[in-house]
Amino acid sequence: MTNDKTLTSSGFYVSQEAPIQTDNPVPTPQAAPPDILRCAYIELVVTDLKRSRDFYVDALGLIVTEEDEETVYLRTFEEFIHHNLVLRQGPVAAVAAFSYRVRTPEDLDQAVAFYTELGCRVERRADGFTKGIGDSVRVEDPLGFPYEFFHEVEHVERLAWRYDLYTPGALVRLDHFNQVTPDVPRATKFMQDLGFRVTEDIQDEAGTVYAAWMRRKPTVHDTAMTGGDGPRMHHVAFATHEKHNILSICDKLGALRISDHIERGPGRHGVSNAFYLYLRDPDGHRVEIYTQDYYTGDPDNPVVTWDVHDNQRRDWWGNPVVPSWYTEASLVLDLDGKPKPVVARTDSSEMAVTIGADGFSYTRQGDDAGELPSWKQGEYKLGHQL
Numbered sequence: 001m002t003n004d005k006t007l008t009s010s011g012f013y014v015s016q017e018a019p020i021q022t023d024n025p026v027p028t029p030q031a032a033p034p035d036i037l038r039c040a041y042i043e044l045v046v047t048d049l050k051r052s053r054d055f056y057v058d059a060l061g062l063i064v065t066e067e068d069e070e071t072v073y074l075r076t077f078e079e080f081i082h083h084n085l086v087l088r089q090g091p092v093a094a095v096a097a098f099s100y101r102v103r104t105p106e107d108l109d110q111a112v113a114f115y116t117e118l119g120c121r122v123e124r125r126a127d128g129f130t131k132g133i134g135d136s137v138r139v140e141d142p143l144g145f146p147y148e149f150f151h152e153v154e155h156v157e158r159l160a161w162r163y164d165l166y167t168p169g170a171l172v173r174l175d176h177f178n179q180v181t182p183d184v185p186r187a188t189k190f191m192q193d194l195g196f197r198v199t200e201d202i203q204d205e206a207g208t209v210y211a212a213w214m215r216r217k218p219t220v221h222d223t224a225m226t227g228g229d230g231p232r233m234h235h236v237a238f239a240t241h242e243k244h245n246i247l248s249i250c251d252k253l254g255a256l257r258i259s260d261h262i263e264r265g266p267g268r269h270g271v272s273n274a275f276y277l278y279l280r281d282p283d284g285h286r287v288e289i290y291t292q293d294y295y296t297g298d299p300d301n302p303v304v305t306w307d308v309h310d311n312q313r314r315d316w317w318g319n320p321v322v323p324s325w326y327t328e329a330s331l332v333l334d335l336d337g338k339p340k341p342v343v344a345r346t347d348s349s350e351m352a353v354t355i356g357a358d359g360f361s362y363t364r365q366g367d368d369a370g371e372l373p374s375w376k377q378g379e380y381k382l383g384h385q386l
């Protein structure tokens with residue numbers, strides 16, 4: 001790690017600029033990027049629309065704005081745009097689009113110029129790619145992800161005041177995406193060119209970057225780049241108001257005898273400070289339920305850097321991360337609907353350096369490897385579990 005970072009009393013470092021450099025950058029376009037407001041919706045291809053609808057509507061309580069034989073359009077309680085999630089029946093479970101809302105209609109011209117200059121495939125449809133959305137641009141970005149930008153959108157009723165409709169686990173906003181990419185520094189630099197600000201990252205002492213979180217809206221992130229074989233989608237996250245809403249979702253999944261949808265958590269993140277729960281939908285798409293991160297909107301918001309060996313970075317209580325969370329992710333589609341080939345990560349893997357046979361984690365910085373108490377060390381070593 002570089003020396004311009006300050007160690008805090010919470011065990012992580014802070015700095016003013018993201019301490020991430022790449023020796024393999026995507027060229028910076030001359031064209032200015034579009035002014036992105038926020039992550040707005042994700043389009044998921046699912047292989048059994050009814051099963052997926054049962055999960056997202058009956059179990060998680062998302063609101064159906066509109067649906068037909070092939071597609072379900074869903075939104076959260078506080079949303080006023082047509083949808084935050086599109087479920088579309090298809091042959092291969094995958095992500096068809098990570099969609100962002102931009103500030104003005106003219107920002108779509110900027111998006112076309114920005115990505116065209118990079119040599120990316122760009123497609124624009126005046127009537128949109130999905131119901132409820134107007135003029136839209138879809139691209140295959142330089143990292144291999146299908147990104148969408150739009151401004152025009154059909155407004156629907158914001159149900160925030162309809163407490164008669166709320167369930168104990170009500171999902172109130174789309175919070176963020178999380179993308180898996182082999183080269184996190186390269187991805188981070190590209191996203192900075194697109195106008196994103198880094199808020200947190202995970203590194204080791206040699207400067208290897210394992211993940212980075214970045215935002216447009218003033219929260220910890222609109223998307224994160226997780227190091228791994230990619231391009232793939234790690235998860236999409238919906239927000240609840242309070243921690244107890246997340247516990248209620250766990251209770252409900254147990255009562256429905258579908259607790260096997262729970263992959264990891266509930267718990268408190270170190271990164272982002274948010275309370276979390278990770279679920280897997282019927283196709284294995286990972287969904288995070290997330291609440292109570294912090295405000296990041298000031299221009300001098302400090303960047304937080306975690307040591308990859310700090311076992312509180314991913315879970316503030318030091319609970320271990322299950323291996324599937326590191327290794328499994330969803331395919332993404334090109335603009336023809338074909339799965340993008342997955343490229344292997346060549347930098348060290350976070351799982352290998354923390355919980356693999358040669359990995360180690362610490363609770364207190366300065367402790368030597370192997371100083372975790374025996375009961376805790378077992379949790380972090382594959383093969384130590386009964």
Ligand SMILES: [Fe+2]
Pocket residue numbers: 176177178235237288290
């Ligand atoms: Fe997340």
